[in-house]
Amino acid sequence: MTARVLVLNCGSSSIKYRLLDMGDGEVLASGLVERIGEESSLLVHRGTSRIERPGSCATHAEGMRAVLDAFAEAGPSLEGITAVGHRVVHGGSRYSTPVLIDDGVEQAIEELSPLAPLHNPANLTGIRVAREAFPGPPHVAVFDTAFHQTMPPASYLYAVPREWTDEGVRRYGFHGTSHAYVSRAAAGLAGRSLAETNTIVLHLGNGASASAVRGGVCVDTSMGLTPLEGLVMGTRSGDLDPALIPYLVRTRKMSVDEIDDALNTRSGLLGLCGANDMREVWRRVDAGDADAAEAVEVATQRVKKYVGAYYALLGRLDCIAFTAGVGENDHRTRALSLAGLHPLGIELDPAANAVRSAEPRTISTPGSAVRVMVVPTNEELEIAGQTLAVALGQRT
Numbered sequence: 001m002t003a004r005v006l007v008l009n010c011g012s013s014s015i016k017y018r019l020l021d022m023g024d025g026e027v028l029a030s031g032l033v034e035r036i037g038e039e040s041s042l043l044v045h046r047g048t049s050r051i052e053r054p055g056s057c058a059t060h061a062e063g064m065r066a067v068l069d070a071f072a073e074a075g076p077s078l079e080g081i082t083a084v085g086h087r088v089v090h091g092g093s094r095y096s097t098p099v100l101i102d103d104g105v106e107q108a109i110e111e112l113s114p115l116a117p118l119h120n121p122a123n124l125t126g127i128r129v130a131r132e133a134f135p136g137p138p139h140v141a142v143f144d145t146a147f148h149q150t151m152p153p154a155s156y157l158y159a160v161p162r163e164w165t166d167e168g169v170r171r172y173g174f175h176g177t178s179h180a181y182v183s184r185a186a187a188g189l190a191g192r193s194l195a196e197t198n199t200i201v202l203h204l205g206n207g208a209s210a211s212a213v214r215g216g217v218c219v220d221t222s223m224g225l226t227p228l229e230g231l232v233m234g235t236r237s238g239d240l241d242p243a244l245i246p247y248l249v250r251t252r253k254m255s256v257d258e259i260d261d262a263l264n265t266r267s268g269l270l271g272l273c274g275a276n277d278m279r280e281v282w283r284r285v286d287a288g289d290a291d292a293a294e295a296v297e298v299a300t301q302r303v304k305k306y307v308g309a310y311y312a313l314l315g316r317l318d319c320i321a322f323t324a325g326v327g328e329n330d331h332r333t334r335a336l337s338l339a340g341l342h343p344l345g346i347e348l349d350p351a352a353n354a355v356r357s358a359e360p361r362t363i364s365t366p367g368s369a370v371r372v373m374v375v376p377t378n379e380e381l382e383i384a385g386q387t388l389a390v391a392l393g394q395r396t
């Protein structure tokens with residue numbers, strides 16, 4: 001039997017998972033537990049058979065047990081799996097490559113939790129429950145931050161007191177697994193060698209980030225110390241003036257936790273127009289909602305500003321790759337984000353852009369100097385590949 005890798009992605013309120021056959025990349029099982037901690041959670045499992053189960057998973061630990069029960073009930077068996085790969089959001093400066101998880105790594109992930117309070121504690125629960133359930137196979141942590149560790153100081157330093165930067169206050173960047181996978185796939189789609197390709201990756205999902213990648217190496221990215229900085233997201237503000245925070249403390253008497261919560265969960269598209277799902281935002285735009293139209297303008301103009309900035313940083317730009325839920329599916333967001341960039345050699349083909357497909361594809365005109373594409377991300381496959389490499393390395 002070929003190697004089988006279970007990939008776990010424990011998000012702030014969800015657990016996504018996939019079991020992959022590494023021989024041919026076939027997905028043997030996939031599933032999702034969503035709305036963890038809310039009144040009614042929901043598990044959907046697609047294995048040997050499919051189950052859909054509303055329930056009440058108050059914690060990620062309960063969610064993980066529901067996942068294991070689903071495998072036991074609806075298959076396939078997890079007996080004899082080769083390795084388990086865990087998405088870990090924050091790896092700080094300590095981890096620039098995936099690592100085999102031991103108690104020391106667990107502790108390091110815990111120590112980094114203040115920098116990713118929505119994500120790292122959930123990641124850690126997934127690791128603990130899975131290590132207990134599967135003590136045999138190696139468990140590997142694959143960090144969202146790892147791909148961005150190549151950034152030069154000019155990109156990762158904030159202009160703040162040195163004693164802060166010495167403590168680890170800096171830009172880390174996230175969604176790195178996606179940026180790595182998509183920048184590689186973009187060069188492949190363009191028929192170019194990765195080493196000679198400069199790409200801007202636009203990962204536009206509920207969380208959103210941009211990166212500038214020179215020859216497969218990340219040189220800058222829009223998320224920062226935490227996944228709050230940069231682009232406008234579903235519920236996160238992205239860039240703003242940091243003086244807003246003392247302003248809110250002084251004038252609205254808000255606590256630090258209240259502000260943190262508002263900027264992470266009540267801002268972005270949701271803050272501006274009351275909806276965070278881009279499909280709903282467009283429904284409102286089409287119904288004449290002025291707030292929704294403005295929210296789209298703010299979000300897409302932010303993307304355009306990063307494209308301009310990263311074009312300047314890279315000097316020469318070969319590809320722009322859109323990915324993640326919005327980037328892969330929303331042709332109107334893509335068109336607005338690049339509108340008017342024709343003088344920079346960036347020209348979308350409206351007909352190609354409007355095509356709906358799950359395949360990687362080019363959406364720029366044949367004459368566009370920069371090749372614009374849609375490249376569906378596959379964080380799970382990337383995590384599984386890196387996990388297997390670490391697991392096999394460990395055995396030899």
Ligand SMILES: Nc1ncnc2c1ncn2[C@@H]1O[C@H](COP(=O)(O)OP(=O)(O)O)[C@@H](O)[C@H]1O
Binds near residue numbers: 204326
């Ligand atoms: N057809 C579509 N048109 C516009 N937006 C879409 C479409 N399909 C999905 N999305 C958007 O993708 C977002 C989720 O993207 P995803 O990459 O799955 O995010 P995350 O991993 O952060 O949950 C949703 O909020 C939704 O707005």
Ligand SMILES: CC(=O)OP(=O)(O)O
Binds near residue numbers: 205206227
């Ligand atoms: C780091 C991050 O923002 O992840 P997600 O998009 O899954 O929330």
Ligand SMILES: [Mg+2]
Binds near residue numbers: 205206207
């Ligand atoms: Mg995501």
